[in-house]
Amino acid sequence: MKFRDSIASARATLRYGKMRSVLTMLGIVIGIASVIVLMSIGKSAQDLIINQVQGLGSNLIIVVPGGSGNGRFQSPAQAQGIVVQSLTQQDITNLSRDPSIAAVAAEIHGQATASYGDNSEVVTYSGVTANFFDVMHTYTVQKGYPFTNADVQAYNHVVVLGASLAQTLFGNADPIGRTMYLKGQAFRVVGVLTPKGTGMFGINEDNLAIIPVSVAQKQILGVNYFSDFVIEANPTYTISFAQSRVEKILEQDHGITNPAQDDFTIETQQDVLNILGSITSVLTLFLTAIASISLLVGGIGIMNIMLVSVIERTREIGLRKAVGATNGDILQQFLIESVLVTVMGGIIGIAFGALVVTAVYFGVRAFSSLAWTFAFPPSAVVIAVVVSSVTGIVFGIYPARQAARKSPIDALRYE
Amino acid sequence: MIDVRDLAKDYIDDGGVTSALRGISFAIDKGDFVSIIGPSGSGKSTLLQILSFLDRPTGGSYTFLGKSIDDMTDAELAHVRNKEMGFVFQAFNLLSRLTVYENVEIPLIYSDVPIGGRKKLIEDAVAAVGLAEKLYVEAGKLSGGQKQRIAIARALVNDPGVVFADEPTGNLDSTSGAQVMEILDDLNRRGRTVILVTHETYTAEFANRIIALRDGQIERDSPVKSPRRSKDQFFK
Structure with missing residues (x-):
């Protein structure tokens, strides 16, 4: 047939x-x-x-506290809700000295109620170093200006608001120069971020407040450690070399001789992508x-x-x-x-x-x-x-x- | 053409062995018209099935065109059925969803006739049974007599040497039955061997030889002195 x-x-x-x-x-x-x-x-x-x-930049190295046992699929301590206090100001100082590292931005996160007049919203706030806005290209200030290192040093109560939080608190009014409250403390709004939209896993990245890291650490949370470092590698060095330097410096700082016992986890954009x-x-x-x-x-x-x-x-x-x-x-x-x-x-x-x-x-x-x-x-x-x-x-x-x-x-x- | 010697067919079932045929011996030459008759259960259909390669005997020998059935595989039997044998069934066995053309084409599908060469063969076969105008009619829409004539066209399309007809008039009225018998008679006159199974004596007498079976054995094998030759004689 x-x-x-x-x-x-x-x-x-x-x-x-x-x-x-x-x-x-x-x-x-x-x-x-x-x-x-x-x-x-x-x-x-x-x-x-x-x-x-990829929008974060391919030359960034993220350091989070807590080890991951060098296993690629074990989550760092922080992701499991364990607070590890291993990242300190001393680390920033030592890392910043290394020629392969262009900048070290540090963050600490918390949650608090933000309010202005009758409007209020529970938000995630980030205490950041002033160079955060330079290192994290995805956070651009649309209105006003980002706070400076002088603000951080002087413990100035200034805040840069995410676009949707600004809308929630101030409506159509211009928030720049106005005073709002975060965890009961008064902050002067100095900038509003460009809307970023809904980010990974549906998180609204516009509903946040960014304040000086010094204020967040000392005056709100009362801690000395950081939630993470965002490190910009010097473009004249390879990202993997910079990553190895970060690892070496932090191990020295933390007195760690066995890399398997690292109390921090380093992630590059490629790691995250993988x-x-x-x-x-x-x-x-x-x-x-x-x-x-x-x-x-x-x-x-x-x-x-x-x-x-x-x-x-x-x-x-x-x-x-x-x-x-x-x-x-x-x-x-x-x-x-x-x-x-x-x-x-x-x-x-x-x-x-x-x-x-x-x-x-x-x-x-x-x-x-x-x-x-x-x-x-x-x-x-x-x-x-x-x-x-x-x-x-x-x-x-x-x-x-x-x-x-x-x-x-x-x-x-x-x- | 056909030579059977001491042919037997036994069936094994729960009750033991049932003998459907035994000691059957005869020869059929090319161009013969043979009727196999007998009462119900005499073994005539079983014999036709073996002669037409649809079944194998359990004893004796069967030689078709010089080749023993025992030496042939099932695929070879299928090939011989396709090239050398035509079938006409009591129930017509046309596929009602297909047209006359498509029904008559079926044997050609299993032969080595190229697709482009089929149309003329089909048209000729259908014209030979007088239904050229029904070529593209669905088979289900034909009358019983027309269906059987198309079944004959299907049996002829591959130009077989022998046509097996199993009670071809059994489902037809007498007029249609007469037409069918006349076509079979005509086929025989044109040189084809026709082997007919029937329980109707007057239908059997269209043949020039009658093999009568009873209880699986040949009761009588005799020539017909004056075979019927036209549809007028069919009614007598």
Whole structure:
């Protein structure tokens, strides 16, 4: 039997039972569309996160307190809610002396109620060194000015507000020069940040207040340590060299001889990208695996329908064998029918998935400030076509074998 | 063309061995028209199935065109069925969802006839049974007599040497039955071997030889002195 004859026969059968064919296909359409949509959205989310991290600057080294055992997938102590006080002013002084390091910005974080008049909001505040605004390129002051080192040294109660916090507290009024309260202490607003939008994992990065680190440490929190350092490497040195220097200096400062016992964790942008890439890849894989369950269900539906079809067409099988069809011919005919159903379902699923992905793209763009990108990975299309064909073969082979094994006499007698 | 010697067919079931055929011996030459008759359960359908390669005997020998069935694989049997044998069934066995053209094409699908060379063969076969105008009609929309004539066209399309007809008039009214028998008679006159299974004596007498079976054995194997030759004689 020629392949073209098998295709023609399969098409005739599918055409004859249109409704049945469509319903059988539906399982595959949904399965393939789900896989396409989740792979595409996963890719868009990954791109979004990676773009945001890359926006921080590739020459930055982040130091957080607490060791990570040098294991790449163990979270530092801070991420587990453990307060480690290992990062100090002495560290900043020593790090700043090293030629491979251009600048060391330090931060300490806390939560407090910010208020102005009748308006109030619980916010995360950051106490930062004045060079923070130079080092962190993503924090730009849109209105007013960032506070200076003199403000930090003098314990001046000045604050730079995130865009949405400024809106919450002051509405349409100009906040610059006005006095607001943070944890009951008066602060003069000196600047408002450029809106950043929703950041990674849905955190609103505009709902924050930035104050001098000296005020945060001594007058609000009453501590000497820092939550993290953001270190800018000297561009004449490689980032990995600067990273090794930071590690060496901090180990010396902290009297650590065994690197496995480091009480700090160093992360470069690449480390963060790698970790985030792993997380999003695993998430995408996980979601795709869930979507694949619908493909499995669709495949079982195809097997079911094909088995019914084999029984219904028993006499046809008998006739075809009587006039010369071999077992292989019958196997091929039924297998091509099931593959045709799944491949057609796959193609419709890809088209449907593309529609959904496009709708999500425009929806996210219209209703959120996320820098969502349109991602429709070609690999998803290839995977969808391959998976739908394989589904047709896997779930079609059993019914096709049942058909091929029928004795022509019994088949012709079947009523 | 066909030579069977001491042919037997036993079925093994829960009750033991059932003998459907035993000690069957005869030869059929090219161009013969043979009717196999017998009452229900006499083994005539089983014999036809073996002669047409749809089943294998459990004893004896069967040689078709000089080759023993025992020496042939299932795929080879399928090939011989396709090239050398045509089938006409009592129940027509047309695929009602397909057109006449597509039904008659089925044996060609399993042969080595190229796709481009099929149309003329199909048109000729359908014209030979007088239904050229029905070529693109769905088989399900034909009358019983028309269906059987299309089934004959399907049996002829590969130009087989022998046509097996199993109760071809069993589901037809007498007029349609007569038309079908006339076509089979015509086929035989043009040189094809026709082997007919029937329980109707008057249908059997279209053949020039009748093999009568009873209880799985040949009861009688005799020539027909004056075979019926036209549809007018069909009604007598």
